[in-house]
Amino acid sequence: MLTLKNIDVSYGAIKALTHVSLQVNAGEIVALIGANGAGKSTTLRTISGLLKPANKEGTVIFKDKYIYGVPEGGRRYESIKPHKIVEMGISQVPEGRRVFPEMSVHENLLMGAHSRTEKPSNSDFERVFHHFPRLKERRKQVAGTLSGGEQQMLAMGRALMSRPELMLLDEPSMGLAPMLVEEIFHIIEDINASGTTILLVEQNAHLALEISNRAYVLETGEIVLEGPAGELAKNEAVRKAYLGE
Numbered sequence: 001m002l003t004l005k006n007i008d009v010s011y012g013a014i015k016a017l018t019h020v021s022l023q024v025n026a027g028e029i030v031a032l033i034g035a036n037g038a039g040k041s042t043t044l045r046t047i048s049g050l051l052k053p054a055n056k057e058g059t060v061i062f063k064d065k066y067i068y069g070v071p072e073g074g075r076r077y078e079s080i081k082p083h084k085i086v087e088m089g090i091s092q093v094p095e096g097r098r099v100f101p102e103m104s105v106h107e108n109l110l111m112g113a114h115s116r117t118e119k120p121s122n123s124d125f126e127r128v129f130h131h132f133p134r135l136k137e138r139r140k141q142v143a144g145t146l147s148g149g150e151q152q153m154l155a156m157g158r159a160l161m162s163r164p165e166l167m168l169l170d171e172p173s174m175g176l177a178p179m180l181v182e183e184i185f186h187i188i189e190d191i192n193a194s195g196t197t198i199l200l201v202e203q204n205a206h207l208a209l210e211i212s213n214r215a216y217v218l219e220t221g222e223i224v225l226e227g228p229a230g231e232l233a234k235n236e237a238v239r240k241a242y243l244g245e
């Protein structure tokens with residue numbers, strides 16, 4: 001479904017990603033784990049079009065369409081705009097669960113709607129409320145007054161409004177109490193089970209590896225390990241560095 005090949009990304013003189021290649025197959029949950037500053041958010045922001053690869057050879061392909069790169073047999077370098085990438089079926093839940101604090105839950109969800117021209121349907125809302133019944137009760141509440149966990153749910157709900165085939169989740173468990181973390185991870189599994197493919201960035205490597213099919217380990221901008229999540233969870237280096245053993 002999604003393929004990144006040899007992606008370099010820089011912030012000015014600072015190189016954040018070096019030759020990052022990864023793949024997400026339809027139906028999977030894939031985890032991307034790594035320490036602070038490893039480049040996890042940078043990777044997600046590149047997929048969603050907020051950052052561009054520094055190298056023209058770096059390609060991002062989603063469902064056979066180039067987000068970045070020169071298609072085979074073509075000449076023109078493709079670089080798709082973020083809102084078009086959303087319309088293609090990718091939506092990102094950014095780090096730090098950014099909701100619009102002055103807006104209601106309902107208005108926040110509207111902001112995530114599928115396209116700029118087509119109104120969201122009732123089924124779009126129902127899909128969100130199916131996974132997050134608490135948001136339905138709080139539809140009219142101003143988002144800034146939601147608890148941290150509820151704001152995370154709203155950020156995820158907003159991303160679901162665009163009917164994504166692939167959801168990019170950036171540290172959904174950050175700052176949440178253990179019980180809520182469990183709940184959020186269960187919801188991620190449910191969202192996946194109802195047909196949405198997931199690329200999950202997490203500091204909580206334990207839970208991330210538990211719910212994922214496969215995983216990649218990113219260290220200072222490079223993928224250093226990859227494999228089935230169960231195998232990585234048994235890997236000595238992973239256990240020491242990311243599972244606190």
Ligand SMILES: Nc1ncnc2c1ncn2[C@@H]1O[C@H](COP(=O)(O)OP(=O)(O)OP(=O)(O)O)[C@@H](O)[C@H]1O
Nearest residue numbers: 011014016034035036037038039040041042043095
């Ligand atoms: N806007 C920016 N300008 C300059 N450097 C940046 C910017 N954003 C990130 N970086 C740098 O790029 C590198 C990767 O950052 P990134 O945010 O992708 O890491 P991360 O793996 O998501 O870390 P964390 O777990 O702390 O969220 C870091 O060295 C960071 O300082």
Ligand SMILES: [Mg+2]
Nearest residue numbers: 040041042095
């Ligand atoms: Mg990050």
